[in-house]
Amino acid sequence: MSLSSSKLFGASLAIFAIGAIAGGVVAQQASRFPDVEVGTEAGNAIDRFSLLGIIQGYQNGFFGPNDALTRAQTAMLLARMETKMIAPLRAQMEEVRKTLGLGSCGDGTVQTGEECDDGNGADEDGCSGACLKEKVTEPIGCSGGHSFGESFPSPDGCNTCICT
Numbered sequence: 001m002s003l004s005s006s007k008l009f010g011a012s013l014a015i016f017a018i019g020a021i022a023g024g025v026v027a028q029q030a031s032r033f034p035d036v037e038v039g040t041e042a043g044n045a046i047d048r049f050s051l052l053g054i055i056q057g058y059q060n061g062f063f064g065p066n067d068a069l070t071r072a073q074t075a076m077l078l079a080r081m082e083t084k085m086i087a088p089l090r091a092q093m094e095e096v097r098k099t100l101g102l103g104s105c106g107d108g109t110v111q112t113g114e115e116c117d118d119g120n121g122a123d124e125d126g127c128s129g130a131c132l133k134e135k136v137t138e139p140i141g142c143s144g145g146h147s148f149g150e151s152f153p154s155p156d157g158c159n160t161c162i163c164t
């Protein structure tokens with residue numbers, strides 16, 4: 001390959017690359033859904049979170065941007081967000097904290113980023129496995145804010161009650 005043909009090849013490659021990039025930009029400007037307006041804040045968010053698998057359109061290919069969400073669908077969205085985006089970040093933070101000796105969720109000490117730390121990794125005991133406070137329904141028979149399994153004096157003070 002001569003010098004001039006080498007330059008020509010390089011220039012062709014550059015033009016191809018620019019074309020590919022431009023093609024990519026054009027492709028990104030088209031929404032994944034025919035009923036989603038491109039270039040709007042909502043349209044960008046719909047395409048972004050659809051690409052990540054957080055939100056989904058209908059099986060007919062439309063998204064229905066003006067359709068209402070049910071409470072169940074909202075819960076599913078939040079669950080996908082938790083699983084795909086927040087849980088991996090928590091795992092990364094736990095690794096960093098462990099590496100730096102900054103404690104961890106489940107060590108019994110509340111550190112930065114933890115709402116609680118009950119010394120375990122269990123859920124549904126008032127403090128989640130991610131060290132977030134949980135709204136746990138108080139078991140029947142327990143009153144006064146006592147937690148499951150807790151011993152406390154009865155109202156008359158003569159006996160000890162156990163929350164079951």
Ligand SMILES: [Ca+2]
Nearest residue numbers: 104105109117
């Ligand atoms: Ca902790």
